[in-house]
Amino acid sequence: MTISYNWLSEYLPQTIAPEELSKILTSIGLEVESMEKYESIKGGLKGLVIGEVLTCEQHPNADKLKKTTVNIGGNEPLQIVCGASNVATGQKVVVAPVGTTIYPTSGEPITMKVAKIRGVESYGMICAEDEIGIGESHSGIMILRNDAQPGTPAFEYFNTYNDVIYEIGLTPNRMDAMSHIGVAKDVCAYLSYHKGQEIKPVLPYNNELIPDNLDLPISVTIENEEACQRYAGVSISNVQVKPSPEWLQNRLKAIGIRAINNIVDITNFILHETGQPLHAFDADAITGNQVIIKNLPQGTPFITLDGKERKLNAADLMICNAQTGMCIAGVFGGAESGVKESTTNIFLESAWFNPVSIRKTSFTHGLRTDAATRFEKGVDISNTVNVLKRAALLIKELAGGSISSDVVDVYPHPQPKTIVTLTYSFLKKLSGKQYSPTEVKTILTALGFEVVLENEIELTLAVPFSKPDISLPADIVEEIVRIDGLDNIAIPTAITISPAIETIGFKEALKDKLAQYLTGLGFIEIMTNSITNSSYFNEATLAHTVKMINNLSADLNVMRPSMLETGLEAIGYNLNRKNNNLRFFEFGKTYFTSELGHYKEEEHLCLYATGQTGEDEWNGKGKAFDFFDVKGFVAAVLTTAGIKHISFDKKESENSISLNVFSGKNNVGTVSYLLPKQLKQFDIKQPVCFADISFDKLIQAVQAKKIAYEEVSRFPSVQRDLSIIVNKRVTYADVQNVVNKLKLQKLTNMRLFDVFESDKLGIGKKSFAISFTFMDEEKTLTDKEIEAAVNKIIQVLEKDLEAEIRKQ
Template sequence: MTISYHWLHEYLPETIEPEKLSRILTSIGLEVESLEKFESIRGGLAGLVIGEVLSCEPHPNADKLKLTRVDVGAAEPLQIVCGAANVAAGQKVVVAQIGTTIYPLNGDPLTMEKRKIRGEESQGMICAEDEIGLGADHAGILVLPARAVTGAPASDYFDTYSDWVYEIGLTPNRMDAMSHYGVARDVCAWLSHHQGEARPRSPFTNAFKTDDTSATIQVTVENTEACPRYSGVSLSGLTVAESPQWLRNRLQAIGQRPINNIVDITNYILHETGQPLHAFDAGQTGNAVIVKNLPEGTPFVTLDEKERKLSAEDLMICNSKGEGMCLGGVFGGARSGVSNTTTQIFLESACFNPVTIRKTSLRHGLRTDAATRFEKGVDISQTVNVLKRAALLIKEVAGGTISGEIVDYYPDPKPKKEVVLKNHYLKKLSGKNYHPDKVKRILTALGFEIIKEGQDDLHIAVPYSKPDISIQADIVEEVLRIDGLDNIEIPSSITISPAVEQLGFTEALKNKIADYLVGQGFTEILTNSITNSKYFSEAVLDRSVKMINNLSADLDVLRPSMVETGLEAIAYNINRRNQHLRLFEFGKIYLSEAVGKYSEQERLCIYLTGLDHEDGWQEKGQKQDLYRIKGIAEALFALCGLASVTFEKTEDPGLVLSISHNKKLVGVLTETGKKKLQDFDIKQPVFILDIDFALLASLVKKHRITYAEVNRFPVMQRDLAMVVSQTVSYDAIENAVRKTKLGKLTGMRLFDVFESDKLGAGKKSMAISFTFSDEEKTLTDKEVDGMIAKLVQSFEKELGAEIRK
């Protein structure tokens, strides 16, 4: 279902921002699948102005070009080189000035730049129709009438239209929301519940009156089961023409193609109220309309010029001769529709049996907008009101008169369905205690009628606009929707087995991390949980779990650390000439907490050693180092949604960094010490990332990962080189950047470090690339220059940096 933002606000009592409205719609069950901007003319003619050609002379260096001076309302006229044969002095034209972006009918957008054409400066462009998306004509420039105001925006002259369009994923039962007024009714119910009394502005008025009865048409309904209500009215003296701009804008915004003013009004009413209409050329109906079934196999030519064989179950709208004019509620006929010569119509507003419509629609493969609504059930109480609304709009856009009384065939008025809502059932099904007054206010705002209020129940009459509601569970759903589906509480009495839930979550996280690491060229290993006690110090062995009956002297303890078994695997591979390794392992370590008490801990270990890749003819492999494994660690935590981890040097001997998140130690990053390497006879550096996986999983579970759309606008990059003291770390630079609080700075990367006596004693040069972007527009050079200036100021103040020019 497509909804126009501006159209919807015709019925809302207050203006709601597009994003907020999107959240409200989703909250009440009208899930917004997309929100996009609509422009009647691509680009909206932004920046284009009306100009007057003051002079037009031959170009001194080109026979087919003209040198013009154009007044655009500025202090000085613009000099513009133009190649159009029809350009002349005194014309009013459309001008694209320097910096303006034009959107051709075909092709990519083009931004105007100051340039020289055959040696003469051109300060913009005089535009043709197709160059700015107004039409397909490229024979010459677009010449406007003399009344066009010089310097005025072209968007004002051409009355461009823009809108926001919502695509709503309706569930099949929500016929009541298949219109702008129906959606507005839901939004107003939400406003009434959350903000205070709010009622939708009704499109119906009391201004309808019959002008004369010169063309009254009689209606006969032979199959009242298939057509319980049929209403119609005649209009004469009409002029079929193109619809006014406001009507075309509304229809085009929701993806409808304007046809003519009569047909467009019927489509407008369909999307306004949800009630399908059909306009018959009264010259084809005769003085009567008959609703009946025709014999099996009767041929009928539909609007698409296809002849179809009718079923005896197809309901037909026939003329006074009994000839079929329309497949009732599904599709019109080829000969009875409105044409350019039509001056009199019979306008139909009916209610058809949903089952009949569904069968006919499927039988003939005709999935029309009308059939989609009738098969779900329309509001049988509104056929006459909608008919009046449509007749008045047709008079407004096509002239003419209402030339007959409204015919309303409704022999057996349908009573409203009644439902009893038990208070305890509402609480049981919703899981929430609602005050009776709130329930009544929600239901009343949606059009329900409270017939009687008992001690523990409400007797409710269901509005005709909600044919899907028949049981009290449906009423509970309505209350929950308007209260907000995102406000549904999860009661504490509902429990989920922690073991099952934790297992599923943990395994999913493991798979996610493993997929990432394998994609980075790592190989997963699985090592023995039983290892050799000689690898560990006495302090570690004091907390280890020793085997009581070990079968081997080399396997006598459950591992208190995974590092050693990983080093065993590395040594095994190196001894077999497989020296460049990227390995990871999920596993457990085992500790003795007290006498007879033991614990298991989930760990993740990642190992890097050797070169990042084998030497090749193009380039040689680079040695793995601490920075590379630190980058892997940062990327891994970012993958888990924990980007704000800190790395700190520890007091341990050797190169050891602790990794913390919110002051919780998540892991340790180390370069393996020489003694440890000697224990395994490894003669190359090994870098290890040891993560407390159980803690990581608990942190990830608490952390909510959100998704943001990829920025549609281009990024801008700037490089900055600075001379700083050799003691200045990259962390210090990052801290200085954070203090500038530049929201549009989306990334920074150190790409060069240079040291030389020429820089001065104890100095080094660091070069950093900065990335800027804006989610709402393309940044200008001036804006980026301003942000770079703030960074320079911060570096000079915080780091004593000297910027290299």
């Protein structure tokens, strides 16, 4: 929230220095994240003065330069060399004396120094408007009115606007502080409590709004009373749409809002003054002089102020005339009914719209406006008419015209105030501080709470409508502690706690171990959103997907059933920024449902690889990531986790070439080479390999493994190599399975080191070269024992896989 010091000070009955005000705001929970000076003209024209050209002569050594003397109100005039063609005797000008820093419209600041120009000394500069940041013109020096007095500071002559701007970090519940008056109320409550006297904010409301005539009556009907619980309006005729006065433009520009015209600027001013959004309609566009608040049919086209056509949802609340929609209620105005330069009659709206309805409409259409932000947090329903009258009188003052109707206020079901009971014992328990009943009532009444009932034990309060977030005793405690000052809560000298028992230490330790290992392999950890877009998935998947009831946007509407899609979003984002060689890993969860109320979540470790394994070097090009690289990474991760018996098997998949990963007989994940049709959805044009390890199953497998120490063997191992010819359909995993069935105790390892394919081997054939390692823990193996084991391997390969042993 952006707050102007000058603007805020208008509602405070006493002046507070900017630094002191910053401390108060932070103390009461309105944390000042930044505090910066604002100048309508950069540099504030400091050091610049008004001067009068006393003499103007030709420079003795330059045809295009003039030697002048200028009176700037001092004892002696300044000699200044000027290159402007329009400088002349008797002119009133802006002068930058020596030592003054000027801030040009473009370029860096310049500090004036004594200069010798073509042999003549110059003690300053006569300025053009672009040289001091006032405008863009550089056609000549600025020539001021004749009544300008030499020696007058330029910032006084041009009436520059200076301010201090606070950026306040509001928590989402603090709707009441989303305005200058709301912040002023908090500051006054703080002062009232700490100074021991009642200090109230200076409010600008004037309820004496008397119609000038009744020439423009407009009726209001609320058809959807749940979404619109109060609607007020008034007509103003014969207004003149024009630029706002300078004071109003300065107020808005200081907090970052562009001035448009007096009508729009007033609605923006009132929004940031009171927190109540307003909307001004061109009254001539209100067909039938009727305003109807209702819902239109699903898919109804509507053109908004930005010129875009949007298809309405049946749940979107609309402000309509007798024939069509004019405005998406509380969110965005329509192109046809908005205020234009030709507008002469307006209908001014002030309303209360249901926060849930506004939030849904705002996110559905992607319209995050200031008005929607206020309405979705809840505005003060009791202040609707006060703000309307304040705005109408301001429009009459700045845009002329006449109030041409009575104030229409449709409030079908007046809302009761929320009642909350606070016990003093609960206040002490939660705040850690003993407050007296008098202190409590002083703070709460200063904040607008009404005491309904009180006794020695508790206090029953009516909550002001301006604080819709307060409904619990804990909320009241927060208000008391805030206004007392968060720094005033004493810190105890000792804290008594019971030590917690760590129940997830093993899981977190394993995560950390694997993360460290993957980082060492060059992987970067990513964290993606667990909420994703339903359009990524088919109907079969969506049938078991957890859908968001109150989704943040149309693109974020389901809990992810798969880790792949959010990871591909991250890859696509990096590829679009020329970061082409990527190794990512992520720990995350997926979510499923079988029926309403029955939900399940699973934890995963996923690896993503794309691009090259390394950059191109002078001695060779980098190798592209392939399926086997990621397969190797997965095997290494499982081995690091302590799992020995790892195997892979084919998996049928529509969008990828995939293998299932097994730990023993348990499927713990998959390794996939993604096909272009899936990558196209994310605009990825280079191959991506993906591994998905079920972290839950990995934990189970690791915990089931018994840790045992094995002495390093004293006896040597022996290697034997075999080259076999098999059918192309046979995989190395098939070979492993066949050999493992023999359960040869002396066989400690087998490794594939070459694959060869050629028509010379036979049609549909390929060759595997495999190294077998044998070892006996108790003695040195003999050639006879090794040959017997190798023969068993050869026999089973020939029998089960129809393998042919290649002879060297």
